[in-house]
Amino acid sequence: MAAFEIGEQDFLLDGEPLQILSGALHYFRVHPDLWADRIRKARLMGLNTIETYVAWNAHAPERGVFDLTGNLDLGRFLDLVAAEGLHAIVRPGPYICAEWDNGGLPAWLMATPGVGVRTAEPQYLEAIAGYYDEILAVVAPRQVTRGGPVLMVQVENEYGAYGDDADYLRALVTMMRERGIEVPLTTCDQANDEMLGRGGLPELHKTATFGSRSPERLETLRRHQPTGPLMCMEYWDGWFDSWGEQHHTTDAAEAAADLDLLLSQGASANLYMFHGGTNLGFTNGANDKGTYLPITTSYDYDAPLAEDGSPTAKYEAFRAVIARHAPVPGEHPAPRASAPVLDVALERRVALADALPLLVEPKPFTHLPTADEIGQWSGFTLYRTDVESDDALLSVDEVRDRAVVLLDGEPVGTLSRTEGLTTTSLPPRAGVLDVVVEDQGRVNYGPRIGEAKGLIGAARTATRPLERWEVGGLRLATLDPDLLTMLHVAEPQDVAPVAGPAFCQGLFTSVPGADHFLRLDGWSKGLVWVNGTLLGRYWAAGPTRTVYVPGPLVRVDNEIVVLELHGARTGTASFVAGPDLGHTER
Incomplete structure (x- = not known):
């Protein structure tokens, strides 16, 4: 005491x-x-x-x-x-x-x-x-x-x-x-x-x-x-x-x-x-x-x-x-040791559109609900509606914070809060429109604390308001076992470029307990899991160029899964010797 x-x-x-x-x-x-x-x-x-x-x-x-x-x-x-x-x-x-x-x-x-x-x-x-x-x-x-x-x-x-x-x-x-x-x-x-x-x-x-x-x-x-x-x-x-x-x-x-x-x-x-x-x-x-x-x-x-x-x-x-002000122990901590260096081919892919039935059960709405209204407090939310051949475009009042727009599973546009993009053109055909909205992080300082996420306000096309929706939150904090099964049985595609949005999976052998640094050069934006743990987001926008993989997550035999939202010029991920946190000059 x-x-x-x-x-x-x-x-x-x-x-x-x-x-x-x-x-x-x-x-x-x-x-x-x-x-x-x-x-x-x-x-x-x-x-x-x-x-x-x-x-x-x-x-x-x-x-x-x-x-x-x-x-x-x-x-x-x-x-x-x-x-x-x-x-x-x-x-x-x-x-x-x-x-x-x-x-x-x-x-x-x-x-x-x-x-x-x-x-x-x-x-x-x-x-x-x-x-x-x-x-x-x-x-x-x-x-x-x-x-x-x-x-x-x-x-x-x-x-x-x-x-x-x-x-x-x-x-x-x-x-x-x-x-x-x-x-x-x-x-x-x-x-x-x-x-x-x-x-x-x-x-x-x-x-x-x-x-x-x-x-x-x-x-x-x-x-x-x-x-x-x-x-x-x-x-x-x-x-x-x-x-x-x-x-x-x-x-x-x-x-x-x-x-x-x-x-x-x-x-x-x-x-x-x-x-x-x-x-x-x-x-x-x-x-x-x-x-x-x-x-x-x-x-x-x-x-x-x-x-x-x-x-x-x-x-x-x-x-x-x-x-100079207090006693300091004589011992110094060891400097960083080089991490294992290896490439991993993410050969097996499943399109996000094909995986959606495993990740979300959307519910019907006659208005555009926020993500908060459906209890989706983080991650991704699916908004689904039908469009006609003459609708021409999708326009929303506000997006929080970024969305990939798909027509019958095909990517047709992006919405972005940071870039002020609230409208995207649509191909001249009828189909099912999916808007996959990413909550990129809730504001942590100032008067915007507590604001809702998802699509905010109303949505319309060039010809009419869109009022009938199916909406649900994607389960991505952990990987769905059935999704993993789909990946495991998918036909290998070697290191071919990735057409997103898609889940990509690969296996690698390495040093158990060793820190690793994942580099995804040529990839665009998405999420990465190692041995089932969601490490977080990567983005070519930078500055961060590597994702830190804590040693306790690494085994002899390992699995990496990436959700690429746009596309990658190669299906290879690399583990490199140390971190790269990006450029320091604007």
């Missing part, structure tokens, strides 16, 4: 000053078999604390469901932090941003009529209470006051950038205290006067978020936190990537020098990120500040520890800085 307090000048652990040297590591972005490795490397860099968000929607994918298993086993993660001799900070939101789908808020909650968003609205608070019942039951027994690693718990997240409802924040504080959280509670906001003024409570300790000009930012924080230790709860040491943009990097020496200034003032810091990890499956978020930009599958973040857990130049630069 220990006592952790916020003193007049310092954080105090059993009465002794503690400068918190923390690193952000999101358990839900890392394979659980790799947690211990990442935590150990944090200690070897000189950190004494691990911080993590909690992604509510990952734990609660549907109303009434709560999952604490596998890579969602927060209790196991915190126990591994403790086993490494480190402290922990937990930030359970309910809103987390984190470039995560919907900022961590469950889409099923946002679809509730009349529900509030980040405010003291009764339905919203009731749902949070249920969430806290589950997650704080994991955190409470692991507080430092009960022999565990947890020093602090954060209330909400950068709330000053969104709202100013003090009653809402106080309701969260009450719920946390009622559920056994007795360690100090904090808030964090971006280091400007307006956000720090709006986002906290007088009774809670304020921290700030920033990534440069540390002395100036700390001075701003001190105006709002007159006493007590100063802390940068997110020291932005890198940045996230969006599809179609460049790979963001920051200079290691400059970032280290600024961190040195921060620590030299006696402030505590949490590196955001220490290790970014991966947006597996459909978990990436998006930003929309006039243009909708979904986040890449890789969440490498140009962090000190790369997406695959390898130390970087920034790791060594930060380690040297930390050594």
Whole structure:
């Protein structure tokens, strides 16, 4: 048992000053078999604390469901932090941003009529209470006051950038205290006067978020936190990537020098990120500040520890800085070893149109429902209707976020929210029109949090409105066994070009337990599974050129399945020696 307090000048652990040297590591972005490795490397860099968000929607994918298993086993993660001799900070939101789908808020909650968003609205608070019942039951027994690693718990997240409802924040504080959280509670906001003024409570300790000009930012924080230790709860040491943009990097020496200034003032810091990890499956978020930009599958973040857990130049630069302020172990983590290099022929293909009966049971509608209306919270949604030979085109009010348009299974067009494409021409023939809409990630920051996905508003052709539809969500989180059977018995096509949209399957033998880096040069856009696990999205738009395959997923004999939405010039996929996160200049 220990006592952790916020003193007049310092954080105090059993009465002794503690400068918190923390690193952000999101358990839900890392394979659980790799947690211990990442935590150990944090200690070897000189950190004494691990911080993590909690992604509510990952734990609660549907109303009434709560999952604490596998890579969602927060209790196991915190126990591994403790086993490494480190402290922990937990930030359970309910809103987390984190470039995560919907900022961590469950889409099923946002679809509730009349529900509030980040405010003291009764339905919203009731749902949070249920969430806290589950997650704080994991955190409470692991507080430092009960022999565990947890020093602090954060209330909400950068709330000053969104709202100013003090009653809402106080309701969260009450719920946390009622559920056994007795360690100090904090808030964090971006280091400007307006956000720090709006986002906290007088009774809670304020921290700030920033990534440069540390002395100036700390001075701003001190105006709002007159006493007590100063802390940068997110020291932005890198940045996230969006599809179609460049790979963001920051200079290691400059970032280290600024961190040195921060620590030299006696402030505590949490590196955001220490290790970014991966947006597996459909978990990436998006930003929309006039243009909708979904986040890449890789969440490498140009962090000190790369997406695959390898130390970087920034790791060594930060380690040297930390050594000037605190003891650092003498051991260094090993550098990245070359991953297995091999080509895989994806010889067996099944057209998406032929697979649809296995993946979806569409239901009839006399209007155009959103994906949320049918309970499809992520992934792909099928919209089906009949068209006539003189319809000429399909036009929709809005698409969220991208769609492939098929006529009798033949691709005839694309709709795109980012590109503003809401109309496509149709061939002059009657047939069955399928619009396969991809939710590319729910907005994670700003006023568009909680918006519905799918086709929004109305649809029409050149001659008439389209009002009769069949709509259903595609089951793609796991691969349907009957689809796999179709792939296994399909006639091999060697490495012929791929005409999409189609599922493509191949087998490969490799080193079990070794990290792999999948490269799909010449492919366009889609999803990839290895041994049944949906790794996420790939896209020729870049910047990311490789998909990280965690070693624990790899066996001696392996299967890869790709859903290519458009086409590929070759049916070959390649595993390469290391990652390629793309160009760094625009």
